[in-house]
Amino acid sequence: MKLLLSISYDGTDYNGWIIQPKVKTIQGELTKAISLVTKTNNFKLMGASKTDSGVHALDQKVLLEIEFKPELSRFQRAINNALPSDIILNSIDFVDDDFSIRNVKQKQYVYTINDRNTNIFDQRFELNLKDFKIDIKRLQDILNLFVGKHDFKLFSGLTLDEQLTINTIRTIDSIKVIDQDSKIKIIFEAKSFIRYQIRMIVGASLHCLQNKRITIEQIKEKLNGIGEKSTIVIDSKGLVLQHITF
Known part of the structure; x- marks a missing residue:
């Protein structure tokens, strides 16, 4: 059953x-x-x-x-x-006997950032950046670089051995940045994600936004497999698996 x-x-x-x-x-x-x-x-x-x-x-x-x-x-x-x-x-x-949990159509993850005031009841579920005001339009422009089909091996937590057996070429259907309930929410939609992929994308994008450690050109190069693996992995507490559709 x-x-x-x-x-x-x-x-x-x-x-x-x-x-x-x-x-x-x-x-x-x-x-x-x-x-x-x-x-x-x-x-x-x-x-x-x-x-x-x-x-x-x-x-x-x-x-x-x-x-x-x-x-x-x-x-x-x-x-x-x-x-x-x-x-x-x-x-x-x-569900039917032939149902497979692997036949996912799309997964939606949401990363939440608070760049204003901290609510003590939300601290376990968001990244607090109250000392840095986020430019939503510019952040969206940076995140748009990751949308579509790319090799995400330099934006993943996979080891070199794992990269030999796990496909790192993935397609992100959409990434949207919205201002909701006085918080910044980054919504990712794709069929599948690799370990740390979303957290590394968010981390690189926020650092790029702040002109720290990584530039737009370096992001483009890494998506083409050029350079070193990104070392910026944002805190996991802001990430929620929102919905899965079959």
């Missing part, structure tokens, strides 16, 4: 999505909760996006394969009762 889950989480206190020994992860906590409810470890759990340490989600999609057919509302309630308070199972639905 295949089930599609949508979960939200505050990733602040977690070492990312992927289950790992001896560290706290989202997949690890979800696995423990489902084991507690089903009284078995005989199931499979796979996420649609491998969010990094500290990254949050409003709509992470997860495929659960189990050997029985649960009553959905009771099953959802039981899992939520077993989960820690910073992870919530939003919905759960049956």
Whole structure:
């Protein structure tokens, strides 16, 4: 039996999505909760996006394969009762046997920046730049360089060995900068992203905006595979997996 889950989480206190020994992860906590409810470890759990340490989600999609057919509302309630308070199972639905969690049409991530006043209740979910006023139009112009099909190997957290097996040529459908609720939000949409890709793009763009460490010409060169890997990786706390569509 295949089930599609949508979960939200505050990733602040977690070492990312992927289950790992001896560290706290989202997949690890979800696995423990489902084991507690089903009284078995005989199931499979796979996420649609491998969010990094500290990254949050409003709509992470997860495929659960189990050997029985649960009553959905009771099953959802039981899992939520077993989960820690910073992870919530939003919905759960049956899917066809041929459904693949890898057949994603588009992922939307949002990076939030506060360049004004800090709200204590939002600090875990945004980058604070209150000492630097952002020129939205110029930032948009810089981010437009990354839209389209490029080789992002110099804007990724992949090792040289990983670059031999993981395709670094990706297409970003759109990047939009908006001023919303007195915050700057950078909205990324694409079928897939590489480790640290969004955080490195945001970091390079903000430094370019401030005329620090990287120029527009250097960004263009790196997107053509020229030069060294970017070393600017912005804080993960401002990044949220907003939505996934199939």
